[in-house]
Amino acid sequence: MARTQGSHSDITGPRIREAALRLFARQGYAAVSMRQIAAEVGVQAGALYNYIPDKQSLLFGLMKGHLDELLAARAAVVPADNAVDRLEEFTRFHIRFHHDRPDAVFIAYMELRNLTPENFARIESLRRQYENELEDILRQGVTEGVFDVPDTKVATMALIAMLTGVNTWFREGGRLSLPEVETIYWTMVRKSVAR
Amino acid sequence: MARTQGSHSDITGPRIREAALRLFARQGYAAVSMRQIAAEVGVQAGALYNYIPDKQSLLFGLMKGHLDELLAARAAVVPADNAVDRLEEFTRFHIRFHHDRPDAVFIAYMELRNLTPENFARIESLRRQYENELEDILRQGVTEGVFDVPDTKVATMALIAMLTGVNTWFREGGRLSLPEVETIYWTMVRKSVAR
DNA sequence: GTCTATAAGTGGATAGAC
DNA sequence: GTCTATCCACTTATAGAC
Structure with missing residues (x-):
């Protein structure tokens, strides 16, 4: 090189x-x-x-870039008119988007403690925006009467953690394809919030 | 000091x-x-x-000690005779045990890459033992006809990730007590594998 | 068992030449 | 815009005094 x-x-x-x-x-x-x-x-x-300017700015720029890209990708999605379809789209999107950039995802979760307090607050705010869309979907489903969720905030954290976990074990070329994994997770997500 | x-x-x-x-x-x-x-x-x-002897041994000792303690705590549990009760016990145990030692849990997940290959293999083997108990419960439930799980291996990874995620957001003294959080997660776990 | 002193090397970041 | 050279603080680990 x-x-x-x-x-x-x-x-x-x-x-x-x-x-x-x-x-x-x-x-x-x-x-x-x-x-x-x-x-x-x-x-x-x-x-x-x-x-x-320094190493810290390099780290912050990488994390901010990742989250900006995530939010831009969500902004480009036209939401379905019912909560079930919205939740399926969100589930498959999350798995695919995170699968496509494992390094950025890893850094965005693991290096939070290496950010200055100011930079940490900015990153957390962006992440909360993303989580809020999922909670919004869950609330819509409860209002529509198609979901039964004990607590939409807790369910949001539970589902995000579950879906992000795919990156810790899934490897291309294994027993399952990514679309198969998406479908398995969607089945579990759907049932976990079902009425 | x-x-x-x-x-x-x-x-x-x-x-x-x-x-x-x-x-x-x-x-x-x-x-x-x-x-x-x-x-x-x-x-x-x-x-x-x-x-x-060195810094690496200090890290490895901490992670090994944590996982030994986890497996010892599991070995002390008398399993219920049906899969549903076993799964509820496992769910509540996981949340409580991990809540009680957030630093050890954090290190055991975040510092894997700082282990030598030999030490990494030993830690992963211990972790797999723990995960295997959950998969065993899921398989038992499928055999009993009380669970409907598309893939017990994937479901194991999905549920572990979901439950471990409690540590990332739960703080004592907030809106919910830990027993309340346990119950909410158990509801979601139960439904996600239900028939 | 703990101290002080030190070896031998690496860290982030800057200055000035080209 | 990149190079070389450098500052100096800091790193893990060891040696020998007490």
Whole structure:
């Protein structure tokens, strides 16, 4: 990956972010050095500081980018008119979206404690926006009389944790395909909130 | 916490483990220095090496101790004779046990990547033993005809993730008591596997 | 069993040359 | 925009005094 001198402003920035994402996910933020990120990109450590003010901003940028992308993807969805269909769409979306970016998901959950308090608050606010859509779906279902949920806030946390857990065990090429896994989880989600 | 010289072999060992558990959970293994642990205990960094060979062994010992305790607690339970009661007992046990030791649970999930491959394999084997009991309960329920589960392996991972998630949001003194939370989760678990 | 001192190396971040 | 060189604080772990 070693390069000789030269200017590459338009490609080095994204490459720094990609390298940091991969390394932070595999080794953890605290265990990764700026020199290691630079080596992956093919520059010297000093060059990183043309793109980021410090290591903390690099971490925050990765987490914020991930959550912005998540919320943008939700904003692009046209909601079904009934709660059951909305919940199925949300379930399958969550599994697929998180499956497609395991490194970003891992970092967004594991490195929260390495954020400054201000950055932590901003990330948590974005995450809460996402969770609120699921709670909204559950409340709609209760109002429609198609769901029976003891507590919509608790059910939201329970379902999000269940769905995100797919990333901890699912591997491509195993016994089940991702659409099969989606269907199994949807069955369990549907029944858990059924009347 | 500063102390003057003296011998304290019988108390320093446990105090090192307690301090490391707390600090690793709050800041992460890689971000905590041996000096920091020593300062919490009230000794100099060099004294730690009378109790542990190195930092890695300290981490592994904490995780192994946690999982040994978990499996010992399960071994002490007399199983009910029907799958529904067994599953309710497992659900409430999991929530309570994990609630009682949030730092150990956090470390056991978050610091797996900081284990050497050999240590990682030993920890994963212990965790699988615990998960196997839940899958066994689900299979028993299917055999008895009281559960309808699309895939017992996937359902096991889904339910464990859901139950462990309680630790990420539940705080004592909030809107709900822990027994109330247990009951809400048991309702969702029961329905998700119901026939 | 704990201390002090130290070895040998790595950390994030900056300065100035090109 | 990237390089080399550097600052200095900090890292894990060990040696030997007490």
